[in-house]
Amino acid sequence: MTPNKIKAAIVGASGFTGSEMARLLHQHPDVELIGITSESHTGKPFSTLHPQFLGSIDLPLISAEQVPDLGAEVLFLALPHRVSMDYVARWHELGVKIIDFSGDFRLSSPEVYAEWYGETHRYPAGFGQAVYGLPELYASEIQQADLVANPGCYPTASLLSLAPLVQKDLIEPDSIIIDAKSGLTGAGVKASAGTHFSEVNENFKAYGLGVHRHTIEIEEQLSRQRGKQPLQVQFTPHLLPLDRGILVTAYAKAKAGLDAARLQETVASFYADKPFVHVVPESPGIKTVRGSHFAAVHPFFDQRTGRVIMTCAIDNLLKGAASQALHSMNLMFGLPETRGLEQLPLKP
Ligand SMILES: NC(=O)C1=CN([C@@H]2O[C@H](COP(=O)(O)OP(=O)(O)OC[C@H]3O[C@@H](n4cnc5c(N)ncnc54)[C@H](OP(=O)(O)O)[C@@H]3O)[C@@H](O)[C@H]2O)C=CC1
Numbered sequence: 205m206t207p208n209k210i211k212a213a214i215v216g217a218s219g220f221t222g223s224e225m226a227r228l229l230h231q232h233p234d235v236e237l238i239g240i241t242s243e244s245h246t247g248k249p250f251s252t253l254h255p256q257f258l259g260s261i262d263l264p265l266i267s268a269e270q271v272p273d274l275g276a277e278v279l280f281l282a283l284p285h286r287v288s289m290d291y292v293a294r295w296h297e298l299g300v301k302i303i304d305f306s307g308d309f310r311l312s313s314p315e316v317y318a319e320w321y322g323e324t325h326r327y328p329a330g331f332g333q334a335v336y337g338l339p340e341l342y343a344s345e346i347q348q349a350d351l352v353a354n355p356g357c358y359p360t361a362s363l364l365s366l367a368p369l370v371q372k373d374l375i376e377p378d379s380i381i382i383d384a385k386s387g388l389t390g391a392g393v394k395a396s397a398g399t400h401f402s403e404v405n406e407n408f409k410a411y412g413l414g415v416h417r418h419t420i421e422i423e424e425q426l427s428r429q430r431g432k433q434p435l436q437v438q439f440t441p442h443l444l445p446l447d448r449g450i451l452v453t454a455y456a457k458a459k460a461g462l463d464a465a466r467l468q469e470t471v472a473s474f475y476a477d478k479p480f481v482h483v484v485p486e487s488p489g490i491k492t493v494r495g496s497h498f499a500a501v502h503p504f505f506d507q508r509t510g511r512v513i514m515t516c517a518i519d520n521l522l523k524g525a526a527s528q529a530l531h532s533m534n535l536m537f538g539l540p541e542t543r544g545l546e547q548l549p550l551k552p
């Protein structure tokens with residue numbers, strides 16, 4: 205082991221976000237990647253599973269059971285929801301920091317979790333410990349956290365679009381409609397009938413109408429921006445026949461007095477010191493952010509209808525997952541926010 209480097213391990217690295225996390229940690233100057241797990245491929249070198257890492261990340265995949273023996277200081281859990289909570293329950297007393305990619309600790313309480321995830325939570329104490337890992341809103345809390353709940357990919361793009369407007373009271377909160385589209389990697393590495401390329405390629409459609417679990421995640425976080433006053437949003441996701449990328453188009457009725465100049469000024473000043481959000485002059489495409497660590501946000505005021513239209517594009521595997529997790533890790537270990545994330549274009 206290399207002295208003075210942060211010892212990191214990834215749990216669930218055969219999947220999409222886990223492998224992106226390995227790439228980012230491998231490039232981070234202050235991190236040593238000391239363990240990578242997979243239950244289905246235990247014993248194989250990581251690079252056998254992901255050949256793009258041949259010669260760079262050849263660590264053998266180990267079982268999650270071996271994680272407590274590694275001596276890691278930070279664990280990235282890239283596991284499905286309902287699975288993550290059991291590992292957090294077992295490992296929270298190891299004195300290790302945990303960044304959980306799943307939805308298991310993003311909501312406010314076990315009761316809300318049971319309502320939206322249809323399952324009784326098996327580690328309810330975690331709700332009191334977890335900090336919601338959106339650094340643009342909660343950097344100082346993340347700095348103090350031992351357990352970070354990394355946001356969902358759709359909520360990341362939705363919240364970055366709407367949080368400044370809700371916080372500054374510029375829109376009617378109950379008028380928010382979020383139309384979101386995601387590439388297929390958002391659905392995880394295992395294809396299903398609904399996420400198979402042939403199905404998605406020919407049958408673009410909405411899903412999860414009125415019941416998608418990200419609805420409550422977005423509602424709770426927007427409600428925090430207005431002093432915990434509740435609000436309801438209409439959130440509808442769609443699956444795109446692309447491998448990666450998310451585009452959110454969010455609509456809301458403007459409050460009296462808002463105009464295009466004030467909208468632009470509010471959003472630009474909100475993100476002025478946030479290195480991973482670019483406020484862009486035109487509606488961003490998914491290609492704008494492919495392979496990048498940042499969210500591209502574009503505010504638009506439709507004077508005719510009196511509505512705000514916010515568009516936001518992110519790479520779901522990076523700003524929607526792995527880059528965001530690394531940003532939080534930097535905060536938790538007192539490093540500069542952009543440490544290890546400078547290789548790709550940052551804000552000019
Ligand atoms: N994909 C995305 O764009 C985003 C995903 N997320 C969230 O991040 C998490 C990971 O997502 P993603 O990478 O797409 O998922 P994948 O389905 O691609 O990968 C899941 C990983 O979990 C491992 N795993 C599954 N079950 C178990 C188990 N019981 N014990 C130990 N390991 C297990 C699998 O490894 P193996 O089978 O080899 O053991 C695999 O490596 C999820 O919670 C997801 O919701 C969040 C934001 C964006």
Ligand SMILES: CC(=O)N[C@@H](CCC(=O)OP(=O)(O)O)C(=O)O
Nearest residue numbers: 305306307356357386387390391
């Ligand atoms: C395209 C696609 O299927 N997306 C997933 C959500 C993406 C994600 O990973 O969300 P969590 O981290 O909250 O699980 C879905 O709609 O269920």
